[in-house]
Amino acid sequence: MDDPEHERLVKSLRSAAEQLTENRSIRDFEATVTKLVHAAVDTIPGVEGGGISRTEEGTVRSSHATDPAVYDLDRLQSDLGQGPCITAADDPPEAGIVVAQDLAGADGERWPVFAPRCVEAGFRAMMSVQLSLHGRRRSALNLYSRTPDVFDASAELTAGLFGVQAATLLHGAEHAADLGQALASRDVIGQAKGILMERFTVDDDEAFQMLVDSSQETNVKLVDVATWLVGEARSKRAEAGPRPQRR
Template sequence: MDDPDHEQLVKSLRSAAEQLTENRSIRDLEATVGKLVHAAVATIPGADGGGISRTEQGTVRSSHATDNAILGLDQLQSELGQGPCITAADDPPPAGIVVAQDLAGPDGERWPAYAPRCVHAGFRAMMSVQLSLHGRRRSALNLYARAPGVFDASAELTAGLFGVQAATLLHGADHAADLGHALASRDVIGQAKGILMERFTVDDDEAFQMLVESSQETNVKLVDVATWLTSEARTRRADAGPRRHRG
């Protein structure tokens, strides 16, 4: 099999790196991951489609698929709990790449429930690259080929390079999401403290301690206590109607 277009490969990877530094939102990062998957499919000879699978607490989510057929096959692996992407995400070999040269042959015996259905859908070969190993989220870049035996050592290396970029982008998206959640939590806790300070004439530290004690006594997360309090305050204001301004 011919080597991939190395000039196109370098161009694709450089473009992904540039977009990574320019991204300012989770939506930008997610869009860049999608472009990277399409670039991998276009660059690696024999690849006809691709997508990303992510596992978290036993649940597998498929995303960034190049078409609906690939999305369906990624989701099928999730439903069956087996397939190259599950193996790559949860139990990868040392190199982190799982290759099935022919799912209609001996390779398919590793995933007896999945392989026949993938072949029936028109795909004989798969390559899945493990993207993350640590933390609560695990993921894999999945590449599908209609012809068997197309993923050689050069294809594995190229897929691994794309995998490094995809892993970095996904880490950035996760970090941005976690940061956004933390900022939102901080805001609602701040609002709850303000409500308690006004309602009970306490200072900032005392209001926060009230929230902590309520959380401990009710076995409810601090941010959930704060969310309930702010919601309750909005309901009170709505029931009281508009305030009259003195002339």
């Protein structure tokens, strides 16, 4: 790679990083993923559309596509269980990038059902980049082009480097989202304990044990029991109307 090309690549990746973090909290996971996909489409040469496929506990979900046609193709791969995104997420090559230069040609033979449908939709070339390597969640960034043989060595390199950058960001965003959910769960459990402590004149430990016992008896998650109890208390307060002000 010559110096001008190297400089262009560094600038494009820096620009993508700035777009992904500009005026957003990393805890806003959905917004982060949306910006990630659009930044990839804008950054990687030859790409005209993109989306994300994520697998969790055997279920594949497609999301954050840049247009409806891409979403339909991502979802089709999920439904068929075949396509570059499935290969990239579950069985990628060492570099983590699956490239199909022409789905109407020999490349399409790897995915005999998906490839003709993709060509019919107007897309001839595709790259899928694995974004997660470990854990229960696996994901791939799917990049589409209407032009065959458009992904040269520079495009593949940019996609690979972008994938590493994006995987790191997604890892942080997922953990931040999980942390936010955990904090919210702790908060609602705390509210539920307070309700039980006031209603039954019990201490903190006894209130928590009441929630645990109820969860086990009903086979409902502890946080869901707490959420129901808090909702019930709010409904009763709303029905009772505003409390009289103390003088």
